[in-house]
Amino acid sequence: xxxxxxxxxxxxxxxxxxxxxxxxxxxxxxxxxxxxxxxxxxxxxxxxxxxxxxxxxxxxxxxxxxxxxxxxxxxxxxxxxxxxxxxxxxxxxxxxxxxxxxxxxxxxxxxxxxxxxxxxxxxx
Amino acid sequence: xxxxxxxxxxxxxxxxxxxxxxxxxxxxxxxxxxxxxxxxxxxxxxxxxxxxxxxxxxxxxxxxxxxxxxxxxxxxxxxxxxxxxxxxxxxxxxxxxxxxxxxxxxxxxxxxxxxxxxxxxxxx
Numbered sequence: 001x002x003x004x005x006x007x008x009x010x011x012x013x014x015x016x017x018x019x020x021x022x023x024x025x026x027x028x029x030x031x032x033x034x035x036x037x038x039x040x041x042x043x044x045x046x047x048x049x050x051x052x053x054x055x056x057x058x059x060x061x062x063x064x065x066x067x068x069x070x071x072x073x074x075x076x077x078x079x080x081x082x083x084x085x086x087x088x089x090x091x092x093x094x095x096x097x098x099x100x101x102x103x104x105x106x107x108x109x110x111x112x113x114x115x116x117x118x119x120x121x122x123x124x
Numbered sequence: 125x126x127x128x129x130x131x132x133x134x135x136x137x138x139x140x141x142x143x144x145x146x147x148x149x150x151x152x153x154x155x156x157x158x159x160x161x162x163x164x165x166x167x168x169x170x171x172x173x174x175x176x177x178x179x180x181x182x183x184x185x186x187x188x189x190x191x192x193x194x195x196x197x198x199x200x201x202x203x204x205x206x207x208x209x210x211x212x213x214x215x216x217x218x219x220x221x222x223x224x225x226x227x228x229x230x231x232x233x234x235x236x237x238x239x240x241x242x243x244x245x246x247x248x
Contacts, residue, residue, distance in 0.1 A: 025178065025179050025182040025183065025230075025235075026182045026183050026187075026230075027183060028179070028183045029176060029179050029180050029183055030175055030176050030179040032172070032176070035172040035173070035175040035176045035179070036172045038169070038172075038175055039169070039170055039171055039172040039174075039175050042166045042167075042169040042170040042175070043166075043167075043170035045162070045163070045166040046163055046166040046167035046170045047163055048156070048159040048160045048162075048163040049159070050163075051154055051159040051162055051163050051166070052153060052154050052156070052159045054149065055149050055152070055153050055154040055159070056153050058149040058150045058244075059149065059150050059151060059152045059153055063150075106149075106150075106244070108244050111149075111242050111244055112242075112243075112244055112245075114242050115239045115240075115241075115242035115243045115244070116239075117239075118235050118236075118238050118239035118242070119236075119239045119243075120182075120230070120232055120235055120236055120239070121236075
């Protein structure tokens with residue numbers, strides 16, 4: 001490392017760190033590593049309540065939803081929090097605490113990567 | 125039941141029975157029923173080995189693969205069979221036994237429905 005003057009580097013948002021994965025499923029076999037990454041994302045959507053919460057965030061006006069807007073899905077508030085945490089950990093949602101509430105948004109590049117991977121039109 | 129002459133009805137392929145589901149995730153909240161259906165499909169892709177087998181079928185020349193072509197994924201043959209059964213039960217693969225081997229194909233309308241549901245471009 002040189003001792004030259006420090007350069008300010010842009011702060012990357014989590015969204016930008018997530019390298020979109022993967023090629024379309026018809027293009028070739030998924031690598032072990034890519035399969036492990038994608039399986040985590042699909043697992044996040046493998047629960048009906050989680051899927052409903054995800055659709056509530058995605059379809060909320062402005063693309064952002066407060067927990068208070070979406071928690072009425074027939075399960076307890078701690079269960080809602082648990083599901084939202086799983087979606088966040090899988091990279092499908094981003095969150096932002098403002099005052100009392102946490103606001104959620106869909107992470108577009110991650111969801112687009114899942115969609116593109118299953119898009120059979122691209123190579124068939 | 126009347127005793128009138130029998131009428132031959134067309135045999136539906138499993139693919140035709142599967143009503144594609146659902147609207148894009150950004151279009152509105154998923155119904156409980158649609159969420160339950162889609163969760164089964166996403167669950168089928170939530171395992172890395174299953175995902176690799178699925179990509180091997182999807183990318184195989186001619187869009188069809190014999191178990192013998194794809195089973196080399198580092199797990200036992202019964203485990204491969206178990207995973208392929210899960211993919212078939214979820215509607216993502218169709219199968220056809222010919223002689224000694226079972227051949228698998230991707231069910232395009234089901235996979236396209238999953239892709240379309242996650243396609244954020246359609247309404248944003």
